[in-house]
Amino acid sequence: MPEWLLKEEQYEPLSDRDSFLDKSILSLLGILSRIRAQSGIRTGKYAVHAAFKVACTFLLIVLLSLSKNLFFILTVNVALLAAISLLSADKILRILKAGFVAALFTLVILLPSAFWGNRYGIVMIPLKVFAAVSAVNILSRTTEWRDVTGALKSFFLPDIFIFVLDITIRYIFMLGEFSLPLLYALRLRSVGKNNRKYASLSGVAGTMFIKSKEMAEEMNAAMECRGFTGDYRKSSRIRMNWTDSGYLLIHMLLLLLFLYLG
């Protein structure tokens, strides 16, 4: 054993600005826990088929964009708020926060135009933005990503496109899970002043790149071994239930209201 290893280290660290590491870890943890939190959102009030959710959200955004009627936009906002109120407290908070921030930002951008007489836009556009952002957020927070990609099959997207999208999302999660301990390791060994912080981070990024390449090669080999020849088929059977019918009915009513009011 070398002598230095037998002695107790008399070390007092110097201060350094490296809070970026903690911030990176926290943001990565946030993304991963959000993906993890998606499991188990296929039942109960979230049980509407993903294909209907995707189609209706798309329809709603189109109607909101086309509509010039304040009553219709307010009705959509009320319907969305009612839908949000059925969710759990943390989801309500996150959806409302995203909607309000987007609406507020739009309002600030539009403020100068109000001075030139654009009273219509300053009310309508932030309301439309709030509704559109909330609708997309409701979809993303109540539907698993694999269901959303699966739902694309109903819109006649090629299977191989859905497959690539599926794998991409899965890899984002897996590489995120892999990079977290790398950042932990970097933090645990960052015991002093690091003048080459970004070199360390680029090392993490490089390792991630190599890891993703290796994983992709292994997956390719595994798929070949299982007889994959480039043809990927995904089932798109939809079984309607009462929740689906209710969900579609509400959107049909909104469509009729749009047609009536314009």
Place this chain on the structure above:
Amino acid sequence: MIELSDVSYSYEGTAALRNVSLRIEKGESVALMGMNGSGKSTLLKLINGILFPDSGVYRFCGEEITHKKMQDPLFSKRFHQRIGFVFQNADTQLFCADVYDEIAFGPRQMGLEESETEKRVEDCLSLLSIEALRHRQPYHLSGGEKRKVAIASVLALNPEVLVFDEPLVGLDPRAQRWFVSFLMKLHAAGKTLIVSTHNLEMVQEIAGRAILFDENHTIAADRPAESLLEDVDLLIQTNLVDEYYHHHPGAGHQHFHIHPF
């Protein structure tokens, strides 16, 4: 040196540790045993200040380790220098361009002279018998070599406590043998060792004390390793050994077998 009182931790509502209390003295060698998912890795992360207890108190050398305290960069850096963590997957621990830089990362951070850094790196390379890897890129190494580089990178910081998470996983029998002898050397050098493992043979050789976790994420037993390893009923109960029928040349018989991993 390390003291946990009534510590509990859960991952988004799923319990990983329940009311864990333990005390590890300086210079001890402790093995953490238990089936997969019993909370060993979570405990190691808590001990290393990566996670923080939902309830209960963790003290390191008398100082309570909290999220707030770890936000103080000077305290956190000193803490991390004193306690080194070798992750289960060496891939997730190596981020430098070559093996030399990987080992020199810690000493350079500590502000050691380049000559002292070089001495530490050379000592670590020789201690782990990886001199030939000096200029290799970490991601091109074999599993065993990566593990050795990961250990060297932590050892170069000269921590008082070394924490290993499943160190034998993925190593061939010869590397496992080497590793057990290496841990014994470290212990003889006065380092405090905390090792999580399923390998009962290793526990017998390196640990003076064994802590066994059960499937309820609590400590089922905390005893001298020898005494715990003799308690076959408890080991069966916690799924660390099982009984099955097999055949040796001559006769078939039934006896207990260790789960290797």
